[in-house]
Amino acid sequence: NDTEIGIKTILLLEKLGYEVDLPEHEESGRAWLSKGLVRAAKKIANRNIEALSPLVSSETPLLGIEPSAILTFRDEYIDLADDDKLEKARNLAKNTWLIDEFLAQEMESGAIDAALFTSETKRIKLHGHCQQKAMSSVLPSVKLLSFPANYSVEVIPSGCCGMAGSFGYEKEHFDISMKIGELVLLPAVRASAADVIIAAPGTSCRHQIKDGAGRKALHPVEVLYEALVV
Helix, strand or coil: CHHHHHHHHHHHHHHCCCCCCCCCCCCCCHHHHHCCCHHHHHHHHHHHHHHHCCCCCCCCCEEECCHHHHHHHHCHHHHHCCHHHHHHHHHHHHCEEEHHHHHHHHHHHCCCCHHHECCCCEEEEECCCHHHHHHCCCHHHHHHHCCCCCEEEEECCCCCCCCCCCHHHCHHHHHHHHHHHHHCHHHHHHCCCCCCEEECCCHHHHHHHHHHHCCCCECHHHHHHHCECC
16 A cells, blocks of 8 residues: 555665655645645645745755655645745745655765665566656656666556546546556556566556556555665
């Protein structure tokens, strides 16, 4: 479950030598925005801006594991911020990162030692999250997953998994959700050998893969955590 992913994220960061703080804050507001409830999302955003701005900087970035949630801080918060909080929102946005982005940057800078990870051979198929593709890139996830010396990563050439946030959870959208999943993603997962790891940063994507193809997909952080040899 996603709680376990959060725990593994903290353990991974700590084993890599980072100090992790868990500040008090509200949820991102993404769920409200996805339903057009902008006023409610604006209130949440402004409270989070006030709570997190004093704590977040280039030395202490804000990291998140769920693309659609953490990227809300980087994108929509600037538009949702009250005028007197706009500068704080901009500073928060520029120091907010997907966990994949942060780790990939640290790997590229040499701050993370590849010797900390297994030399076993693993094959991974990665399904990128739509929000991640739109606002960032799947390349940091590829970098993270291929950091262990003998890990190879193939990006599944899929579009949306069909869930689109809560869309696919709703009864009236079930059929179209599954049809979208069947375009590329679900057949690609079913065709994968049992020893191939399926990775997906998005929680709804992982649920679609489990329900539609009968395979458990892992967050990239879980894959990297399991690859540790320390």
